[in-house]
Amino acid sequence: MSARWEHFAHGADIGIRGIGTTKAEAFEQAALAMTAVVIEPSTITARESRNVECAAPDDELLLVEWLNALIYLMSVQRMLFGRFSVQPLDRSRLQGEAAGEKLDPARHRAVVELKGATYTMLSVKQQCGLWVAQTVVDV
Amino acid sequence: MDLGLLTRRSQYEWEIPRHDGMRVPAVIFADEALMRAMDPKVYEQSVNVARLPGIVTAAYAMPDAHWGYGFPIGGVAAFDPDEGGVVSAGGVGFDISCGVRCLHTRLVRADVMRVQQSLADALFSRVPVGLGSTGLIELSPAEMDAMLAGGAHWAVARGWGAAEDLERIEECGQMRDAVPDAVSEQAKNRQKDEMGTLGSGNHYLEVQEVTEVFDAAIARAFGISPGDVVVMIHCGSRGLGHQIGSEFLRRMVVDAPRYGIALPDRELACAPLGSELGRQYLGAMRAAINCALANRQILTHIVRRVFAELLPHASLPLLYDISHNTCKVEEHRLDGGLKRLYVHRKGATRAFGPGHPDLPDGLRPAGQPVLIGGSMGAGSYILAGTASSESRAFSSACHGAGRAMSRHQASKTWTGRQVSDELAARGILVRSPSMRGIAEEAPGAYKDVSAVVEAAHAAGLARKVARLVPLVCIKG
Numbered sequence: 001m002s003a004r005w006e007h008f009a010h011g012a013d014i015g016i017r018g019i020g021t022t023k024a025e026a027f028e029q030a031a032l033a034m035t036a037v038v039i040e041p042s043t044i045t046a047r048e049s050r051n052v053e054c055a056a057p058d059d060e061l062l063l064v065e066w067l068n069a070l071i072y073l074m075s076v077q078r079m080l081f082g083r084f085s086v087q088p089l090d091r092s093r094l095q096g097e098a099a100g101e102k103l104d105p106a107r108h109r110a111v112v113e114l115k116g117a118t119y120t121m122l123s124v125k126q127q128c129g130l131w132v133a134q135t136v137v138d139v
Numbered sequence: 140m141d142l143g144l145l146t147r148r149s150q151y152e153w154e155i156p157r158h159d160g161m162r163v164p165a166v167i168f169a170d171e172a173l174m175r176a177m178d179p180k181v182y183e184q185s186v187n188v189a190r191l192p193g194i195v196t197a198a199y200a201m202p203d204a205h206w207g208y209g210f211p212i213g214g215v216a217a218f219d220p221d222e223g224g225v226v227s228a229g230g231v232g233f234d235i236s237c238g239v240r241c242l243h244t245r246l247v248r249a250d251v252m253r254v255q256q257s258l259a260d261a262l263f264s265r266v267p268v269g270l271g272s273t274g275l276i277e278l279s280p281a282e283m284d285a286m287l288a289g290g291a292h293w294a295v296a297r298g299w300g301a302a303e304d305l306e307r308i309e310e311c312g313q314m315r316d317a318v319p320d321a322v323s324e325q326a327k328n329r330q331k332d333e334m335g336t337l338g339s340g341n342h343y344l345e346v347q348e349v350t351e352v353f354d355a356a357i358a359r360a361f362g363i364s365p366g367d368v369v370v371m372i373h374c375g376s377r378g379l380g381h382q383i384g385s386e387f388l389r390r391m392v393v394d395a396p397r398y399g400i401a402l403p404d405r406e407l408a409c410a411p412l413g414s415e416l417g418r419q420y421l422g423a424m425r426a427a428i429n430c431a432l433a434n435r436q437i438l439t440h441i442v443r444r445v446f447a448e449l450l451p452h453a454s455l456p457l458l459y460d461i462s463h464n465t466c467k468v469e470e471h472r473l474d475g476g477l478k479r480l481y482v483h484r485k486g487a488t489r490a491f492g493p494g495h496p497d498l499p500d501g502l503r504p505a506g507q508p509v510l511i512g513g514s515m516g517a518g519s520y521i522l523a524g525t526a527s528s529e530s531r532a533f534s535s536a537c538h539g540a541g542r543a544m545s546r547h548q549a550s551k552t553w554t555g556r557q558v559s560d561e562l563a564a565r566g567i568l569v570r571s572p573s574m575r576g577i578a579e580e581a582p583g584a585y586k587d588v589s590a591v592v593e594a595a596h597a598a599g600l601a602r603k604v605a606r607l608v609p610l611v612c613i614k615g
Contacts, residue, residue, distance in 0.1 A: 110339075
């Protein structure tokens with residue numbers, strides 16, 4: 001099982017890290033790690049999905065764009081996403097899909113809301129044959 | 140932090156001498172124990188800030204400084220527009236104009252304790268908190284722009300508060316030169332139903348008791364005595380500010396080379412004050428300040444309604460409202476004269492001393508109230524700007540305790556129930572939509588706010604006036 005996500009400690013906020021065999025998979029896992037900052041991802045049912053498209057001059061800025069696009073959707077559509085798929089990355093463009101459901105305060109015990117993805121400890125790189133995409137999110 | 144890297148100017152002032160491209164030195168205000176415990180990242184980030192174009196005098200860090208985004212949290216830096224100065228989105232932060240507001244209640248502890256449970260429950264049910272909460276109103280596009288231009292004035296004009304509130308808010312409740320058109324549609328979308336919401340994370344609304352007064356004369360001028368009950372509200376510009384912060388950070392990172400700015404850290408993203416991007420950011424950021432002021436004003440209205448129902452004898456005039464993530468144009472002494480500077484305060488509070496012309500008549504002799512939020516258990520402080528604040532760090536002081544432990548570690552160390560029960564045993568009622576959220580904000584996860592306040596007082600940044608302890612805490 002190579003695709004996974006984890007959190008890492010940051011002074012005031014929290015670091016998210018996605019790991020996968022492809023860059024796209026690492027981006028998917030990073031999104032899952034971000035959801036896990038807010039709520040246990042397994043409590044989210046994939047009832048509806050949203051398409052996300054973004055572009056940036058490099059992989060790292062693209063990761064921030066992807067995460068910020070998701071934060072925006074979560075905020076304005078009051079949704080939680082628990083499943084992500086990202087098309088193979090074409091250098092500076094990303095096409096992805098986020099699946100989840102409307103936030104239901106009675107069922108979803110959300111811990112915090114996300115302010116934005118930052119550029120702190122931001123990196124997208126290959127390590128021992130796996131792609132690792134990480135940054136710190138401000139909560 | 141390795142103290143061998145610093146020169147000790149005095150007991151509470153430490154200098155990082157200029158080196159490696161620093162245009163000015165960096166100065167950290169703290170006692171030796173706080174310095175030793177301080178994150179080494181504060182050193183690195185202060186050095187980086189001191190390298191930015193147009194910075195004057197020094198890059199400052201307050202006693203509660205910790206690792207931030209580009210700027211340390213607890214960082215203060217002023218830029219000269221005539222010397223190529225810049226404005227930095229990272230130097231203001233994601234939660235633009237996050238701040239603290241303090242309301243009197245004209246009640247004492249015993250009044251509140253009689254209804255403590257029902258007050259906690261009523262505040263928790265009426266104040267929208269946590270993820271996905273919405274406010275009482277939805278703003279039309281025209282109202283959104285009016286709010287972004289008008290700030291707390293806009294809120295008062297629509298019935299959320301009284302005209303007397305305005306003089307007790309920085310900028311008299313309305314940040315001038317805000318440009319609603321510089322705010323993206325996405326940022327406005329994030330805000331249209333979020334007015335009058337508290338948010339989450341470290342944001343809170345507390346009913347607090349004044350447990351100690353250190354400076355009787357200033358406390359009198361502020362209208363507080365031991366045993367008094369006040370309400371403290373800590374929140375910011377909500378989704379709108381976060382979106383503006385994210386969007387301009389990216390634009391500034393991408394455009395920095397065009398302006399010939401080499402960024403030692405992408406989070407230091409900035410634009411020249413005179414550039415189109417710099418002007419747009421300033422206009423949008425000022426609109427976000429107005430959003431935060433309007434938001435705290437609406438929350439004030441909700442709190443007043445709840446108190447009116449449960450404690451009809453209460454009266455809740457505003458003591459003061461301060462913001463701690465801003466960039467503001469201020470006049471300061473520089474090279475023997477007065478100079479208009481762009482002062483960034485990231486996790487730092489303005490602290491105007493007695494006599495400052497921007498203070499309202501009722502507060503001018505005493506100096507500006509400086510409201511310091513502590514953790515749920517440790518309590519908060521009220522300080523006052525001093526005559527020496529100006530010469531220390533452009534009239535700035537600390538803003539809170541700062542975290543000692545990451546959220547991750549805190550939620551592994553405590554459960555929310557444990558924290559809530561322990562506080563209840565001490566007479567502090569906590570209400571929150573999330574138990575894990577309570578665990579992440581556990582008092583033990585924060586530094587000792589008293590040590591931070593002592594250092595700010597002893598360093599002459601601000602004068603200690605009163606200590607407050609919560610009776611009810613609504614956690615976002």
